[in-house]
Amino acid sequence: MRKIGLAVLGICLSISLATAQNKDSLAMANAPRKTLDKIAAVVGSNIILQSDIELSYANYLAQGGAPNQDIKCQILHGLLAQKILAQQAIIDSIEVKDDEVDNEVDRRMRTMTQRAGGQDRLEQFLGRSVIQYKDEIRPDIKEALVADKMRAKITEKLNVTPEEVQEYYNKIPKDSLPTYNKEVEVGEIVFQPKLNKDEKEFYRQKAEGLRARVKNGEDFGTLARLYSQDPGSAPDGGDLGFADRNSYVKEFAAWAFKLKAGEISPVFETDYGFHFLQVIERRGEQVHVRHILVTPAITQASLDRTKAKADSIYTLLKTNSKIDFSSAAAYYSDDKDTKYNGGMMLNAEDVQNRSTIIPSDKLDPQIALTIDTMKVGEISQPKLFTDNRGQKTYKILYLKSVTDAHKANMAQDFPKLKDAAFADKTNRTVSAWFEKRRKETYIRIDPEFNICSNLQGWATPPAATPVQANVTK
Structure with missing residues (x-):
């Protein structure tokens, strides 16, 4: 009997949460884009496009993965699992609130914006506005979060007793017991x-001097490149791109969201040193700033x-x-x-x-x-x-x-063995759940994936195939 294990489920859930961001990762990595309209699989009333798989695979390559066609089999396996989870979630009335989806979308966009070096650069990479892109990825992110909640529900009541831990340990062949370092x-x-107050004052005055030069007309970006001690932003003229309040320490956020576009803050201190910043643009709860940092030397x-x-x-x-x-x-x-x-x-x-x-x-x-x-x-x-x-x-x-260092034993390693026993029990529970739901769900897989050993038996037998499937993405 085929089983979908925790490792594969981990892949499927990470893929499902990452699918929506594949396009941005590809663009930022300058990976080749290939968009296909072919339907790779049908799961109940939903479809999985070949382009979803190709983009996930290209993202895998862009992150340094070695070319391996088996990865596409794993990707499809994960997407099939996600669809089944999401469909069962509807039956079980499991929902994800809009603010949960919004938070995940915003979290992802913050990461992408920082990685790209600002919102303008990100939009160049994506070939569309951030607002458009957020609307595009929102459905995929919502489905992934719903699937994740469904999986959590399957295992929420699981636990292991000391007797079960002992039973798990006894089943491990003695020559296969793990060795702990x-x-x-x-x-x-x-x-x-x-530093005391007098020692700090030298660095505060240095920051004040740079601020005065900006106020007197010198270019902020040039001074940041020459003198700012923030290695992440100095090469970009101190530009930090768009970010929300949670991206900054409280002292920095207070000034960033207090000033109007074009205004320059006074010099202020954080745990990183002495800063002053300039607001470039404000968009809702995100602000685009640049800053100069002077870090006191011990x-x-x-x-x-x-x-x-x-x-x-x-x-x-x-x-x-x-x-x-x-x-x-x-x-x-x-x-x-x-x-x-x-x-x-x-x-x-x-x-x-x-x-x-x-x-x-x-x-x-x-x-x-x-x-x-x-x-x-x-x-x-x-x-x-x-x-x-x-x-x-x-x-x-x-x-x-x-x-x-020693071979695993109950006396010294009960917490670790308990975790392992719980993982094993969770794996078996999830596998059994998928085995049952898979047989109850109409699944069609494109013949191209017949070579995938992990997908053997997933497709509904031809005799059980409906005349026409009503599919939606």
Whole structure:
């Protein structure tokens, strides 16, 4: 019996949410466009066009994928699944609210606008206005969101008991048990160097000087290219294109949406440094601005002050038994991501579950090197770290636990095995659901796809084919 697994469903849902944006990705990648009007498949009262598949495939190539005709089989497989999900959603009265669709459309357009380097450039890529394009992709996005909700409904009541986890584990051949790499739990107290008011003033005055030159008639774009320290916008004359409030930090957004077209803001400070901006155009809840950023450089004096503070906190932790690492992190750490988590770092690949268990090979090499010489429960002396952007911080590290590389077992790896058992149960449930719905749905697939092994048996047998199918896109 053929099954549609979670991996394929993941492909289908990502394809379904991406189908509407294929044209823009192709244009931006200068990939060849090929539009075909041929009907590739019929699913109930809906159709899938060959052009949908070709555009998705071209998008796959544009993103660096190797030529592979099997990808077209996967694309069609995913689109067939989406249509079945969407049709069942209608029967089950599952709906997506207009504001949900609008939010997804807006989110996508923000990403596309930023990727293109502004709304004008995006419209050149698309060959039409953003408003027109949003209207075109809206139906596809709505169907994808509906299908996603239908899939969530299929699995919403699923859970696994400890007994089911044990049963899942027992079925894994002993020579096929997964091997987990060395894992650690690491806490940190981060101390970011801060300039005092006098040290900042030099950079504020530099920004004020650039603003005065603009006000006196010098070209904003030229000064931005020469002096702005925003690497993303400086080459474009400081141009940030169109964006909404959520795209900017609050101080920046406040000025961007307060000023009229042509007006220039005063110099203001954000976490990035000192800015001033000019509004170019406002369209509803989006604004087109350009800016110049002056980023203060950390001084040796600020580093010395930071090290002195870190040393004092380290001494406090070592000498005062009433102060534990978690409390010190919450009170003293400058890292917003970890300070309210007892200072514990989160596994970047399992943020949803807020897991603090991190494979050692996924750690920052500087941190991995430091904790490699530490014992469990030990706190490191303050050490200077430099991130990939060149920013320097002092950190105190705490090694909470170490689990050596090992074969999976119930005692050490119950959470991971539970996730795997749940994924397996979800996969089987979804597969069974699709198997039943597929047999109840009229499906016709173009003979071109007869070579696709993953589509064998999906088409309705000829004897069951209706005389005429009423199809709509």
